[in-house]
Amino acid sequence: MQISGNSQLAHRATLLDLAPGEEATLAELSLPEEIAHRLMILGFVPGSSVSYTRSAPGGDPRVYRVDGADVALRGETASHIHLERRM
Amino acid sequence: MSDCHGASTSSLVSGPNGASSAHKTIALVGPPNAGKTTLFNRLTGLRQKVANYPGVTVEHHAGRLHSRNGAEVDLIDLPGIYSLDPRSEDERVTHDVLRGDMAGIPRPDAILLILDATNLSRHLVVAAPVLSLGLPTLVILNMADDLRDRGGTLDTTELSQRLGVPVVLASAAKGEGLEPVFEFLDGTLAVPPPSGSPFPILNNLPSMKDVPSCRAWATRVSQGAWKAPMPSVWSRRLDAVFLHPLAGPLIFALVVVIVFQAIFTGATPLMDGVEGLIGDFGKWVATTLPESSWRDLLTEGVIAGVGGVVVFLPQILLLFLFIGILEDSGYLARAALIADRTMARFGLQGKSFIPLLSAYACAVPAIMATRTIENKRDRIATILIAPFMTCSARLPVYTLVIAAFIPERPILSHLLGTRAAAMIGLYVLGFVAALLTARALKSSVLRSDGTPFLLELPSYRWPTLRSLGLRLYDRAMVFLKRAGTIILACAIGLWIMAHLPLTNGKPPEIRDSLAGSIGRTVEPVIAPLGFNWKIGIGLITSLAAREVIVGTLGTIYGIESEDDTQGLTAALQKDLTPGGAVALLVFFAFAMQCMSTVAVVKRETGGWKWPVVQFSYMTGLAYVCAFAANRIVTAWLG
Numbered sequence A: 001m002q003i004s005g006n007s008q009l010a011h012r013a014t015l016l017d018l019a020p021g022e023e024a025t026l027a028e029l030s031l032p033e034e035i036a037h038r039l040m041i042l043g044f045v046p047g048s049s050v051s052y053t054r055s056a057p058g059g060d061p062r063v064y065r066v067d068g069a070d071v072a073l074r075g076e077t078a079s080h081i082h083l084e085r086r087m
Numbered sequence B: 001m002s003d004c005h006g007a008s009t010s011s012l013v014s015g016p017n018g019a020s021s022a023h024k025t026i027a028l029v030g031p032p033n034a035g036k037t038t039l040f041n042r043l044t045g046l047r048q049k050v051a052n053y054p055g056v057t058v059e060h061h062a063g064r065l066h067s068r069n070g071a072e073v074d075l076i077d078l079p080g081i082y083s084l085d086p087r088s089e090d091e092r093v094t095h096d097v098l099r100g101d102m103a104g105i106p107r108p109d110a111i112l113l114i115l116d117a118t119n120l121s122r123h124l125v126v127a128a129p130v131l132s133l134g135l136p137t138l139v140i141l142n143m144a145d146d147l148r149d150r151g152g153t154l155d156t157t158e159l160s161q162r163l164g165v166p167v168v169l170a171s172a173a174k175g176e177g178l179e180p181v182f183e184f185l186d187g188t189l190a191v192p193p194p195s196g197s198p199f200p201i202l203n204n205l206p207s208m209k210d211v212p213s214c215r216a217w218a219t220r221v222s223q224g225a226w227k228a229p230m231p232s233v234w235s236r237r238l239d240a241v242f243l244h245p246l247a248g249p250l251i252f253a254l255v256v257v258i259v260f261q262a263i264f265t266g267a268t269p270l271m272d273g274v275e276g277l278i279g280d281f282g283k284w285v286a287t288t289l290p291e292s293s294w295r296d297l298l299t300e301g302v303i304a305g306v307g308g309v310v311v312f313l314p315q316i317l318l319l320f321l322f323i324g325i326l327e328d329s330g331y332l333a334r335a336a337l338i339a340d341r342t343m344a345r346f347g348l349q350g351k352s353f354i355p356l357l358s359a360y361a362c363a364v365p366a367i368m369a370t371r372t373i374e375n376k377r378d379r380i381a382t383i384l385i386a387p388f389m390t391c392s393a394r395l396p397v398y399t400l401v402i403a404a405f406i407p408e409r410p411i412l413s414h415l416l417g418t419r420a421a422a423m424i425g426l427y428v429l430g431f432v433a434a435l436l437t438a439r440a441l442k443s444s445v446l447r448s449d450g451t452p453f454l455l456e457l458p459s460y461r462w463p464t465l466r467s468l469g470l471r472l473y474d475r476a477m478v479f480l481k482r483a484g485t486i487i488l489a490c491a492i493g494l495w496i497m498a499h500l501p502l503t504n505g506k507p508p509e510i511r512d513s514l515a516g517s518i519g520r521t522v523e524p525v526i527a528p529l530g531f532n533w534k535i536g537i538g539l540i541t542s543l544a545a546r547e548v549i550v551g552t553l554g555t556i557y558g559i560e561s562e563d564d565t566q567g568l569t570a571a572l573q574k575d576l577t578p579g580g581a582v583a584l585l586v587f588f589a590f591a592m593q594c595m596s597t598v599a600v601v602k603r604e605t606g607g608w609k610w611p612v613v614q615f616s617y618m619t620g621l622a623y624v625c626a627f628a629a630n631r632i633v634t635a636w637l638g
Helices: A006-011 A033-041 B002-013 B036-044 B089-099 B117-131 B144-149 B156-163 B179-186 B211-222 B233-242 B247-266 B268-288 B293-310 B313-329 B331-345 B350-358 B363-372 B376-388 B394-405 B418-442 B465-498 B514-529 B533-541 B548-560 B568-575 B578-590 B595-605 B609-637
Strands: A023-029 A049-055 A062-066 A069-073 A081-083 B024-029 B048-052 B059-066 B072-077 B110-116 B137-142 B167-169 B410-412 B454-457
Touching (some): A049 B233, B024 B089, B036 B110, B036 B465, B110 B179, B117 B211, B137 B144, B156 B167, B233 B331, B268 B313, B313 B331, B313 B394, B350 B363, B350 B376, B363 B376, B376 B609, B394 B418, B394 B548, B394 B578, B410 B418, B514 B533, B514 B578, B514 B609, B548 B568, B578 B609
Parallel strands (some): B024 B072, B024 B110, B137 B167
Antiparallel strands (some): A023 A049, A023 A081, A049 A062, A062 A069, B059 B072
């Protein structure tokens, strides 16, 4: 789960890269353990699929659909949630 | 009925003498947005009461219901949980109550676990830790109607065998499918036989620490027994409108304007009606009873004092009606989303928004609601600014002064009048003071790294009349209880102080009375704000609770006036300058005139430090701003 280098991190897609309506598979949460725990309870579990629904007026926070529910988070948090490389 | 519910609460919460062992205690558990409160209201109706656990800050509802065989059952509504992780205070309380570790509360005999049937695979995550407690449990899958309408299906028999406990599909909002709940309480509901199912779940429950395996477990349990419903088309369509980049904020603003306009103009006929009734009652008492000091105490003290506050009941109920509709419909969560960007600019987060919004009703529950904010510094900042939000106790003061000093004229044809605009202005004033204070705190003593904002958006639902009705009933009782205790005591105390000392057996002029001399003592301090000694008395009595000033002025002017026909509004017009009136509004917008709030802040922050800082800051700010307001308005009117 550890990230070895920043250069690698920069190239990996995050939730911020999703276009509205686009779906992807979650890879990992590069966030402090406590925050990651709460996100996982809300459905952001590595391996599950997530789609970007829409943003609030003004572009932030953003609403993502995971496991049948809409969850809102700020772009700042979304930028630490990585996605599997798309096919 | 009220006797019964009072007794049930005391036996539930404090019954150390074992009185509660006579009936069963059932805990109601579930994640947020599963419909827990709706079910609780459905089962207990009016036989419920809000209470606090000893020693902790989490509030809970307790109520009583009669099972079908006539036995009485105590139902405890526990805070909504996503897991049983004792890290957050809400979850720790639920955890402790369920394990029987909460002092003063008997370990529940059984659990009603309520989950949202339309969201089953995610909600089942909570089932793992709850079932592992080993208590008799009934799983209630709520929102059956929604599941059906959106094409989802559920096999309760299969699910019940997999979980090893009975499972029922119900709709708490519609009252459908609740009969098995009563059978469960009577112990007549069949428990599924331990089947040879491939889910030896009770022996092999995943630990909550390992969320991915909990989720995998939940998916395995629901697979094949549950078909997920189509995503709610309506929620999606409504979100497209309410969160639209342009329409969203406009609708947000429109909702605010409509609510305030309705509160202000819609409540007027009702308030006039109540005022007329109280006035007639006062006159009837005055002409029926023989002349005595007791009669005067009754008419000038009790009826003028308490009646002056009770008049505002329709307005306060209307405010709670709107908050109830916004919350129950799901719009409030969208409003929090729209507000988050603005809140972030002031160092706060969307999670602070919901306590702040409920502070528009009352700061006390709002401050208790801040416990959902995990970050301690964010939480204290939210507690410190919550009393700036315009609570319903300020409404009587604002309404009275605005009605006396601001003529009603249309601004935007029928949509907005001058008085509603003034009222919105005062709400904005409190809000701006709150935000600026938050910014100052968060960039100095309470600086902290940004806590992530995480908010699950509930589906939109029609608010039910039943739940709105119960809310209003609840608020009306709280308000009338205050009127019958704090406000009544203040009114009687004030009337007595206004009639002492007796000279030759006769009460003095109010100016020379005990109350009057206290008022005149503080007059030099408040004269720069444009207040005279009568307002001074009101400011002192309103330290107990803001709306007491209305009753106090009612009593003072009631004693003073020759005939009782002169209304409070007319009396104020004679007694205050426009500058003083604006200063009074500003003072009440900022000052922390509420003992209950001071007490709850002390309890929540665990000491006197923050309440003292907060009280001094708010009163100081109120004084300075009221002084400035008086000067500006007086100079402007020339």
